[in-house]
Amino acid sequence: MADPRGSSSPPNLSARPRDPRRPSNPPPQRLHRAPLAAKRWRQRTESGRTYGQIPFLREVSLHVSGSGWRAYDHFIGQPIFYTGFSENMTAAVLSTPILQKRISELAEKRVGFEEKEGLLRRDDGLYAAKKSQRKAVIENQLQELAEKMTGEMICKMESRPFIRGAYYLCTQLLTRAYHQGIHVSSEEVLRLRAVAEEAEKKKQSIIFLPCHRSHVDYVSLQLICYRLGLALPTVVAGDNLNFPVVGSFLQHAGAMWIRRSFGDDVLYTTLVQSYIDTLLQGGFNFECFIEGGRSRTGKLLPPKFGILSFILDSILSGRVEDTIICPVSTQYDKVIETEGYVTELLGVPKKKENLADFLSASSLLSLKLGRVDVRFHEPWSLREFIQEQQARTTGIPKGVDMKSLNDQGTKQKLLRTMGYKILSDINAVSVVMPTALIGTVLLTLRGRGVGMAELIRRVEWLSERVRAKGGRVAHFGNAQTAVVIERGLEVLGKDLVGLVEGLPEPTYYAVDRFQLSFYRNMTIHLFIAEALVCASMYARVKAGGRPENQRIPYDELRTQVLFLSQLFRGEFIYPTEGLAANLDNTLKAFEADKIVDLVRDEEGKIIAIDLSDVERAAGRENFDFYCFLIWPFIEAFWLGAVTLMGFVAPNTYHGDGWLDVKKCQDSAQLLGKTLYHQGDLSYFESVNKETLKNAWTRFEEEGIIQVAKSRTSKSPPKAKLAPEWESKRDPTTGVLIPEGRLWDFTEKIAQSRREGKNRRDGATVSTRVLRLTDTIGQALYADSMADAEMSEEDKVLLKKQQQKRQAMQARAHL
Template identity: 45%
Template structure:
């Protein structure tokens, strides 16, 4: 669809976008030579048998008919179980130990790693850097001045003995504090720095990860060989220039760390240094991950002036030496199945390193990791339903390891966007924002000297990476099935209908230019049956004693994880369908359900604005995106346009006769994708009624006190309200109460000025929130208008026909009156804002 009006600029700006593309083909190594090298690299799929070594030509490295690069399961011939092939199983580990073929990892592409003293060299470089030393000197001076404030001016005759002794003492104390800070910086580095020093350990590590992944994901680890070829070519280009590749994967599971590192080893590319949260720095495991490339950082740097300087310098030191990095763009694992908004902390350090001249360029490589099933799925559900996240522990991670190895969790698909230039991206953004047609905020972008401009640049970079991840992502069979099951009316679906709808969804995705996992020689029915009996077992049940095999979703919340892996493809269609639904739900004859283009644009603008933080939108204006979407839905036979009906308002749009005859199945599918998010945002808005202070209804806009409430407690209350409304039929989707959606909804409401958030002034500050006074009282203020407007987009059910906030909902919001943890003066707060 598109966020509220946003422009991509004129043709000059569009032309500038080419600057962030990969290097031109004539700058890269010969594609013929690299194809030959890669074919040899991937030709040995891990088996000692000669016939297996020839498997590459049969599984997609080179498709014999067209001589084009295809897809490949890189563990197709790997023997993952000792009992099945004991001799070959052991031979595989021996081959790793001996460094046979690619396992030797002797000709990897990239800056040197894996030599004795590699990590200590980085520690010394960071510790002795001018940036860290300057920060130490300033902190030491500040602390000395705090301990020993400046004395009165010296007398004309000069300092007396006491003053001389004090000056000497201050200088000695300063040097003492500087040494303490150097020791502290060294301690930070000793804990944080990656230890990719040992090739023998890395081969053992790679062999172990290979076995674990191949056993858990029995259908293999699939890559696009053409993407890998381009990745290796750009990697060679960057290595020649001592430039880094920054891998930016999405984050679905803790397995991501292992998967990307193992694949880099498998492909012969220098392992990246991986930014990881310190929660994974566990005894034993932390050391193993460090030796595999992880470096651990705190979740927050607040309150510590030395720590961020040390970490920033370490990142810039890695960039200066051309070493690869890896950072999860979302910052944390997505528990909902779709991408989270980008976290910009490490990106900020990378961009500043480039702007400060520590490197000539950095190559950005968005990475998509898709799993048929993730090992944390049950944990994700409990966390999203409000259970506190348990701290990681070695015992917790290992407790289910033996059973996990026995699971059949389907397949992993890994896709790489061709790396593009960060330097080119920055220039592109400068040109684009200076273009005459740019409508957001025309500025002469100066990210070096202007902090606000740097934030604009970082946000654009973050969302560009998310868009590229979505672009190369593969839709898995489980996602197809989960989406179909949750986007059909009725309790269940017959096997034949399920297969038919999976085929329809698969083609709809392909027609939109996205990728579906290759079914190979299997028919759709076989793929469906296999998924239902393995990765989706327990999520979808087969009804017994019926005339035709019929499947019913039994764990809708868990299935929403799979549905959300598809929504980015159809978000424009879903928002347009929801906008039209505000008219369709009113009923009546077909002509009565028509909507003018003007009204449709207005409804799309509103719902896109509400959900703008949930999805990655295109850079074109809302109007351009809506028109393009409607044209596509007309071409697909879902909608009809009538230019001659109300032409002064842009014509009219309605459901096509064909779509009505088909029971609105395609149109409704788009609605079912978006409704859970609309419900979640409606729930968050309704919950704000509880924050209206008592007496505000009668007093109108108050002028005295603004009560603040504990944010975490209020989010728990909102979930409790949602569970109650769901149980009583006022809420259609249990997944709408998930903590991630509600948290994002409150963040968006803060951006819209509906709520205020800050840290409390207590000794141990906690997040607190308040409803902006302009949104109370509830009967007349903007809050109720917002809720009523949002209600128009909600699914109409037999138990809920009210279009506004009903009596039952108001009763429950009035039952909970949170205790204020802090009170501030409204006029003072307005002055601060």
């Protein structure tokens, strides 16, 4: 399972006692020798021989005294850790022209309001003086408020001894939980150092944009930057983590606090922009998470554009000349928070972060969670990216022409392209961990369990598939696959993977499929094109009969692949070649792998597709593998669409039809749990809240549902079915009639669902499932009767939101 991208083993950056006779600040090339030292260290600890107290005390003393690289005196980057750093940063932020202009505008607006209210009178002989004086008072108040908010927001990296102590503490904690250490690629590290040296000369910032699966993400990246001698980045963090003790610690270690939502606070928005401008103008490194929050499902989330838009605006406005983008992938053998993620995805409200829960996490340090792999994509210039995009769309090869980029539509398109490029770069360097391989295999079996020999065979097959797709498998030297699998099973633990003993062959099985799906989803991005094709073929394959009856015409396959790819366009990141090229490339690869036979006409054009005899003889194991990857997502979106059928108002209802959005989404989860336990849903992970929310968002984009968001936070968002998508009810019985546009849409998704004994035709859906859907829907309408109807102001706002959404839409519909 070697890494195909390089012959050298990735270095292990876990902290370990070190011989003081060795050079204290080795050259970067020494990183190549780290795995051997790590191996010797593990051999000593695993055999029961641990280091004594003297080496431990020596290690502590080296950190306290700041000897060698631990001193962190000669890092690559702009000066930090000096007395007055925070005061200087605050002064620089408050003096930015855009902030001063905003304060003046707000003061002028407030004075105008007071004048309209009669507090300032034009007929007063001292009108001009009073107005000027009042504006100055308001500006001073706003200035004080901005200073207070800046002090609460900015990072305060002032003390080098504090950072040395924080590094030592975090390293000891992290490498005890992840006992196999933090691993990086030597080649990527050397390249990053070279880029950092060049950026330092040009006084440019490196913006690290990691994926986000765990709170460990920002800790591991800070540790790597410290160990490699790079200036620590300022990390964008939600203020939900800014609770007593921990918040102060993180802020002095590099965190900047921002609100989860800015609302209509233009002063705060401008303040954030000013701070980001100041950091980028000064060449300070910066870090934010492209997905916004942590992924609870294991796969990359769609990009969040909030902080990216600030960064892009800094360049487009000319306030910052250029900055360097560095996408980062962080992969884990086991994520500490997955058990909590499952609870949240099943609908239990997320607990607010607090010190007690933070301290209780220390119990996890006794666990063996494997290792962390951090990979850095080749950094790239944001200015050059903008120029490349502009050359493609406007034909202007050089320079940033602001006139062509000042409209909101163009900026949004540029921002979206940038966001998905970063996600694609992260996927390109991501490493597939052994636990992800094991979890994927266990969740793509038709049987209940698997023996070790078969598990080894399928893991090796999957590893080869990953490499064939250009992916990377975690490097474990010369270790045999069986040894790597045993380590992975140990990390996953008996709560996720069970073992049945006393059989002719010990058999492993998935205990907690929901939690294990987190690790399966770490591989799905590599095979999304294959999964879409196989799920589209399944519409014919599940019909059974002779092989020729299961043959699917190319045009029919293409139509269903297009439908599914459009359905999941907010869920997955697709190859950039386009639908036709992706489909043909996938089919040809399947033909080479003997999964399908392609029927061609005289000109060599593909006209139909069959499952190959070889694949049928193998029990369809490879074809089924790709179907199993995407079936839980198909079921989740089918569940979301079925739930919408219940939003048709009862015949006896006379309200405006608007329902509480949260209650609607909760109803989908409730329906899904019912259908799973009654056998109409195959995958319990299909009821997870995040995927159902993504389905809801997709239906809103498609215009199937209308969502109205009030101006006030006290009034929750409301939703209703668009009139053209509403199904009909029997005028006598009030029962939903299984026909119409929404029903056809649901059935088209159902074509690619996994077949089951309770789901072989539409009769089940049109009877029992629709009855349950209607029962839950009528409960929603009963609740809505007690709520006030939508205000006229919110109706006007809804109309504007719909017009804006229609103006921004430029993509094909389902």
